[in-house]
Amino acid sequence: MQSRKPGLYSCSAGFRFFEWRYYYMHLAAHTKRDLILFSAPFLLVYMAFLVFPVVYGIYLSFFDWNILSGKVFVGFRNFVQAFSDEKFKSSFFHTLQFVALSTPILIVVGFLMALISVRPTKLGKTAESIFFLPYMFSTTVVGTLWAWLLQKNFGLVNQLLQAIGLKGVGWLTDPNIAMLSIVMATLWWTAGFNMILFSAGMKQIPDEIYESARLDGAGKFVTLTRITIPLLKDTTLLVVILQIIASFKVFGQVYVMTGGGPYGTTRVLVQYVYETGFNYFKLGYASAMSMILFFVILVISAAQLLSSKDEGQ
Amino acid sequence: MKKILLSIVVAVLIALWLIPLLWLIITSLKLENDVVTDHLTLFSASPTFKNYIKAMTTTPIKQWLLNSFFVASVTTVLTLFLDSTMAFVLSRMRFRGRKALYLFVLAGMMAPFESMIIQLYLEFNTFKLLNTLAAVIIPRLALPVGVFILTQFFNGIPTALEEAAYIDGASRFKVFTSVILPLGKSAMFAVAILSFIGSWNDFLWPLISISNSAKYTVTVGIANFQGTHGTEYALIMAGAVIASIPQILIFLFFRKNIVQGIAMTGIKG
Numbered sequence: 001m002q003s004r005k006p007g008l009y010s011c012s013a014g015f016r017f018f019e020w021r022y023y024y025m026h027l028a029a030h031t032k033r034d035l036i037l038f039s040a041p042f043l044l045v046y047m048a049f050l051v052f053p054v055v056y057g058i059y060l061s062f063f064d065w066n067i068l069s070g071k072v073f074v075g076f077r078n079f080v081q082a083f084s085d086e087k088f089k090s091s092f093f094h095t096l097q098f099v100a101l102s103t104p105i106l107i108v109v110g111f112l113m114a115l116i117s118v119r120p121t122k123l124g125k126t127a128e129s130i131f132f133l134p135y136m137f138s139t140t141v142v143g144t145l146w147a148w149l150l151q152k153n154f155g156l157v158n159q160l161l162q163a164i165g166l167k168g169v170g171w172l173t174d175p176n177i178a179m180l181s182i183v184m185a186t187l188w189w190t191a192g193f194n195m196i197l198f199s200a201g202m203k204q205i206p207d208e209i210y211e212s213a214r215l216d217g218a219g220k221f222v223t224l225t226r227i228t229i230p231l232l233k234d235t236t237l238l239v240v241i242l243q244i245i246a247s248f249k250v251f252g253q254v255y256v257m258t259g260g261g262p263y264g265t266t267r268v269l270v271q272y273v274y275e276t277g278f279n280y281f282k283l284g285y286a287s288a289m290s291m292i293l294f295f296v297i298l299v300i301s302a303a304q305l306l307s308s309k310d311e312g313q
Numbered sequence: 314m315k316k317i318l319l320s321i322v323v324a325v326l327i328a329l330w331l332i333p334l335l336w337l338i339i340t341s342l343k344l345e346n347d348v349v350t351d352h353l354t355l356f357s358a359s360p361t362f363k364n365y366i367k368a369m370t371t372t373p374i375k376q377w378l379l380n381s382f383f384v385a386s387v388t389t390v391l392t393l394f395l396d397s398t399m400a401f402v403l404s405r406m407r408f409r410g411r412k413a414l415y416l417f418v419l420a421g422m423m424a425p426f427e428s429m430i431i432q433l434y435l436e437f438n439t440f441k442l443l444n445t446l447a448a449v450i451i452p453r454l455a456l457p458v459g460v461f462i463l464t465q466f467f468n469g470i471p472t473a474l475e476e477a478a479y480i481d482g483a484s485r486f487k488v489f490t491s492v493i494l495p496l497g498k499s500a501m502f503a504v505a506i507l508s509f510i511g512s513w514n515d516f517l518w519p520l521i522s523i524s525n526s527a528k529y530t531v532t533v534g535i536a537n538f539q540g541t542h543g544t545e546y547a548l549i550m551a552g553a554v555i556a557s558i559p560q561i562l563i564f565l566f567f568r569k570n571i572v573q574g575i576a577m578t579g580i581k582g
Contacts (some may be wrong), residue, residue, distance in 0.1 A: 027479060034485045035406055039414075042399035046455035050421050053432035060432065109326075116323055127323070129568065130330050136560040136571075138514035138532040141553045144539055145337050148546050156336050159353040188333060193575065200576035249427045252516040256536050270427045270517070277431045278521065286431045294428035301423040 054294070061288035067281035078288035088289060090264065091272035094179065098268060099247040101183045106243050107236070109187060110194025115224075118199045128199075132192035139189070143256025146185035147172065150257075175265040178258050182266060185253050190246070194239050201235030202228065241304040245297050269293055341365070341550040348547045364551035372542075374552055376527060377534035381513055382559070384449050384530055388512040389505050392456050396504060397497070400463030401489050405475075415464070421457035430521055437522060448522040449530060453512055459504040462577045466500035467493060503574030506567055513559060531556045 061079070064072045082088045117128035134142065149156050150171035158168035171181040205228065213223050229236075251270035254260060260267035273293070277286035340348055342360040368374050403415050433452055434443070442448045474496070475488045483491075494501065519530045529537065535556050538549050564571065 027485065030485065031406070031408070035402060035408055038398045038406070038485070038489075039402045042395040042418075042455055042460070045395060045451070046418065046421065046457075049433070049436075049452045050424060050429075050455060050457075053429040053436065054424055056432045056436070057429060060435075112322075112326065116326070123323075127327055129564075130327055130334075132568075132572070133334065133561075133564060134330065136510065136564045137557050138535070138560075139516050140532050140535040141557050144535055144549055144553050145333060147539070148340065148550065149333055149336060151546070154349050154546070156332075156353075163353060188330065196572050196575045200572075245425070249425055251427065252536075255516075255520075256539065273427075274430065274517075274521070277434070283431055283435070290428040290431060294425060297425045297428070298423055 057287050057291055057294070060284055061291045063284040065282075065284040067283070071284070074284070078285050079292070081285065082289055082292065087264070087267070087272060091267050091269050092292075094265070094267055095248060095250065095269040097179055098183065098250050099244055101179065102186055102247045102250075103240065103243050105183070105187055106191055106194055106247075107240060109191045110239065111198050111236075113191060113195035114198035114202055115228075117195060118202050128195070131195055134189050135192040137189070139252030140256050142185055142189045143253045146181070146188070146253075147257045150181050150184075172258050173262050175262050178262055178266045182250075182253050182257055185257060186247075186250070189253070194243065197239050197242070198232065198235060201232045205231050237304065237307060241300060244300055248293065248297055248300075337550055337553060340547055341554050343547050345545055345547050349544065364547045365555065367548055368552045368555055372538070372552065373527060373529070374531065374534060374555055377529050377531040378555070378559075380446060380528060381530040381532065384446055384519075385509045385512040385559075388450050388453050389509045391450070391454050392459055392508040393501060393505055395455055396459035397463055397494065397501060398489070399460050400467055401485075401493055403460070403464045404467035405493070406485075418457050418460050421455070422461065426452070427517060430517060433518070434521055443522055444525050444528060446528060449515070449519045450512075452518060453508075453515065456504070456508060456511075458578055459508065462504055462574070463497065463500050465577070466497055470496045499570070499573070500577070502567075502570050503577055506563065506571050507574045507578075510560060510563065510571075 062073060062075060064074045064078070113127070113131045117124050117131065137145075150158075152158060152168060152170055152173060155171070157171065162168055169177060172178055209227055209231075210223060213227055218226065249270060250268050251274070254266050254268050254271060258266045260271050269289070270293070273286050273290045276282050276289065339355065341364055342362070343354075344359075344361060344363070347354060399418065403411065403418070429452075437443050437448045437451075442451075470493065475483075475492045478488050478492055513530075514532055515530070516532050516536070519533045520536070523529055523533065526534075526537065535549075535552055538552050542548050
């Protein structure tokens with residue numbers, strides 16, 4: 001994040017001293033005004049709708065506040081309650097489950113896609129488009145599409161399974177499989193995003209390195225494991241962190257595909273916050289839970305920031 | 314042999330990604346009776362646009378599309394305004410605390426929207442803005458990642474041009490509008506597309522802030538479709554296609570800018 005100095009200091013014009021002084025004076029007279037005029041619009045909205053909600057959320061999480069009762073300060077009791085609340089614990093567990101199941105496969109498939117799509121051939125370009133297009137769709141379109149593909153009786157997947165003599169699977173109704181189905185839909189939806197990040201990283205690797213590896217007689221596999229993967233270390237770290245964060249925030253697909261079912265086996269954290277807040281109107285408790293989510297994501301982001309800082313020094 | 318194996322992997326991957334897309338369209342062109350049958354058919358005996366016509370005429374999807382279009386356009390324009398002026402300050406002005414301010418803005422990227430729904434709901438309730446499109450638009454306007462992309466990009470624009478403009482007596486506003494913005498066009502474009510798509514696809518917040526179905530965005534509307542049209546899969550798929558037309562068009566015309574925008578968020582400055 002190297003910042004550039006304004007023209008004033010640029011070395012190219014060091015000798016035009018008088019013009020410079022003029023420039024400096026007429027700008028300097030307005031610096032304060034310009035600073036306020038240019039930054040106020042963003043900062044006002046930012047403070048009101050991003051910073052304030054965070055602070056307000058921390059505040060609310062210390063209160064017991066149902067729609068009927070008034071606000072009652074309860075200290076940390078909401079947090080204590082959360083960790084003895086079976087529904088919270090299971091929602092948290094399902095979220096972790098989703099993170100654990102989705103992250104590795106989304107990274108590997110995204111990486112494979114990048115390997116295919118960076119090739120400057122027509123196939124590479126076409127493949128890139130096909131892999132990326134689903135990412136453009138909204139979560140509800142993806143959810144409804146996959147709910148249909150995985151529909152028990154008439155969905156494409158079960159029909160194909162039956163066509164080759166296998167039994168249909170209750171993709172969205174079997175408690176052991178429903179979460180996997182959501183992972184599948186998510187994989188189809190967002191792997192293309194990881195592909196773009198990976199291929200952007202791959203394009204930054206200088207051709208000469210590959211060239212010299214080829215001259216040294218390195219095969220494709222060796223090139224991949226000895227050059228591409230090690231040199232993509234930073235990119236991979238970034239993709240992993242972004243993926244973990246995105247997976248922690250999972251909600252839309254679940255809402256559309258299973259509604260948290262069967263028997264609450266796919267209910268995730270965001271959904272439980274939503275239900276607690278807007279179905280049961282326990283605003284303080286819901287805030288406390290969303291602060292737990294906030295904290296988890298903050299820690300992961302901070303870990304990424306710290307590790308990338310170490311790299312830079 | 315190895316080459317064949319590799320080609321198979323590539324072909325399978327492409328097929329797996331292509332088939333759901335095709336099935337979406339194929340289903341939407343079938344009659345409901347041909348969809349819900351035991352024997353799989355690739356195409357209806359007579360492909361039909363009936364589902365599309367039905368979706369457009371008997372459901373509020375047209376209204377939802379208009380709502381989404383309004384929300385996404387206004388969000389994009391205002392986001393560009395807010396983010397570019399902020400990025401100009403961070404990239405071009407020198408003052409004490411600039412670095413701290415930049416970090417303060419970037420920190421916003423770490424705050425998940427999902428953890429703010431209760432607070433935002435209460436806030437908009439206080440403003441009496443719930444159930445309006447303004448409520449859907451406002452929380453998305455100050456987009457920290459947009460400031461990040463634009464600041465990085467502006468930092469890369471040489472200062473020689475604006476230097477000349479300043480010497481001619483131009484104000485900062487003039488330099489911003491006639492030097493920085495034109496030169497930063499590609500980054501502005503990337504931010505615009507990210508903002509538009511993000512807004513169009515947003516689900517959780519519109520779901521919470523809008524309760525009147527006439528004011529749904531199309532993303533919320535489609536989720537609602539499933540509830541109201543249960544097993545009319547052909548109709549639902551037609552609705553899903555209609556709801557995705559803007560994204561598909563954007564994708565066809567601006568694929569490069571989208572990819573660039575995503576890559577910009579990934580490549581650290």
